[in-house]
Amino acid sequence: MADVNQLQETINDMEFILRKMSVIIKQKGREILQNFPITPPQFVALQWLNEEGDMTIGDLSNKMYLAFSTTTDLIDRMESNQLLERIRDNKDRRVVQIHLLDKGKKIIDDVIEARRNYLSSILTDINDEQITAIHDSINSLFEAMKQDL
Amino acid sequence: MADVNQLQETINDMEFILRKMSVIIKQKGREILQNFPITPPQFVALQWLNEEGDMTIGDLSNKMYLAFSTTTDLIDRMESNQLLERIRDNKDRRVVQIHLLDKGKKIIDDVIEARRNYLSSILTDINDEQITAIHDSINSLFEAMKQDL
Numbered sequence: 001m002a003d004v005n006q007l008q009e010t011i012n013d014m015e016f017i018l019r020k021m022s023v024i025i026k027q028k029g030r031e032i033l034q035n036f037p038i039t040p041p042q043f044v045a046l047q048w049l050n051e052e053g054d055m056t057i058g059d060l061s062n063k064m065y066l067a068f069s070t071t072t073d074l075i076d077r078m079e080s081n082q083l084l085e086r087i088r089d090n091k092d093r094r095v096v097q098i099h100l101l102d103k104g105k106k107i108i109d110d111v112i113e114a115r116r117n118y119l120s121s122i123l124t125d126i127n128d129e130q131i132t133a134i135h136d137s138i139n140s141l142f143e144a145m146k147q148d149l
Numbered sequence: 150m151a152d153v154n155q156l157q158e159t160i161n162d163m164e165f166i167l168r169k170m171s172v173i174i175k176q177k178g179r180e181i182l183q184n185f186p187i188t189p190p191q192f193v194a195l196q197w198l199n200e201e202g203d204m205t206i207g208d209l210s211n212k213m214y215l216a217f218s219t220t221t222d223l224i225d226r227m228e229s230n231q232l233l234e235r236i237r238d239n240k241d242r243r244v245v246q247i248h249l250l251d252k253g254k255k256i257i258d259d260v261i262e263a264r265r266n267y268l269s270s271i272l273t274d275i276n277d278e279q280i281t282a283i284h285d286s287i288n289s290l291f292e293a294m295k296q297d298l
Contacts, residue, residue, distance in 0.1 A: 007277055008269075010284045015265045017284075017291045022174045024294045025167055027214070065176070116164045120157075122293040128156055130289065135159045135166075137286030140279065142166045144271040145173045 032114045036107055037081065041066070045074055046100065046108045049084060054097040083107065181263045185256055186230065190215070194223055195249065195257045198233065203246040232256065 033043055041064070048063050049055065055063075061071040075098055078084050083104030089095035123131055182192055190213070197212050198204065204212075210220040224247055227233050232253030238244035272280055 003277070007280065010281055011269050011272065012265055014280075014284045014287065015261065015268050017287050018174055018268070019178075019264070021287065021291050021294060022171050024291075024298070025171045026175075028294075029168075030214075065179075112164065115168070116161055119164050119167070120160050122290075122297045123160065126289065126293065128152070131156065131163075132159055133282075134286040134290050135163045137283040138163065138166050138170065138290070140275065141271075141283055141287070142170050142173075144275065145170060145177075148271045149173070 028118060029115065032111060032118065035114070036111055038078075038083070038107060038111075041074055042078055042083075043108070043111060045071075045078070046083065046104050049098060049100040050105065050108050054087070054099045056095060056097055060098060078104065177267060178264065181260060181267065184263070185260055187227075187232070187256060187260075190223055191227055191232075192257070192260060194220075194227070195232065195253050198247060198249040199254065199257050203236070203248045205244060205246055209247060227253065 029043075030040060033040060036043075038046065044064055045060060048060060052063075057071050057075055058068065060075075061068045064071060066074075075084065075086075079086060081103075082101055084098055084100050086096050087099045089097050126134070178192075179189060182189060187195065193213055194209060197209060201212075206220050206224055207217065209224075210217045213220060215223070224233065224235075228235060230252075231250055233247055233249050235245050236248045238246050275283070
């Protein structure tokens, strides 16, 4: 019984840590974005286009859990800033796809680089073996979370 | 040099995992909240009141990185739902503090319980020793992040 309680305590504390760590990651992400000409939802949209390639506004709305009209506003703003463009689908000219432009790609690469630098800076006092162990642990947790999706 | 590159690869992958895991945690948190009569920002506000006790709307605005008027709207809605109440500060009657009510406390406890259950469910295939190792790893990372704040 003691072991069961101890395991539950560990899981309870893990929930607390993950909840608080997510807040820090979100806040740090917002701080980093202040040095770039994009907003947090724009960063999320650019990530999707960067990882999955061209897609319609409908597809992007679904992935971002946003209303179609909200996503359209987001795309309009980024199109006028030349981060992306609307293009006609080659297979079906009636379909409009969103395509990431070089300027958008450059911004997302730079933001990710800044996030990596932040992570490196907080890990300076931790030795390489421990960093690998932390990586492997959070990777196990990430894999378990993905299986549940 | 190979080791330096390998460490950088590990950190790059860790950045990716943390970014994606935060999205899953946020989305899962939203799903859990759909079973409760509060919104995500209301959950954040209730957490602050639960952890730090009574505070003014100004203090809460700062902690939540929200405009004063946005926080006031949030508090108005939760006060009409009897999750919290405005009370006069005993030391300075001109100051209004926000006080968590039993109904608000019950909701936040239930939400946290649901989050713990989610975490337990995704960890079922991982043995106790590994769960402890994952806990300790993310705790090291959390401590390193807190030192940087």
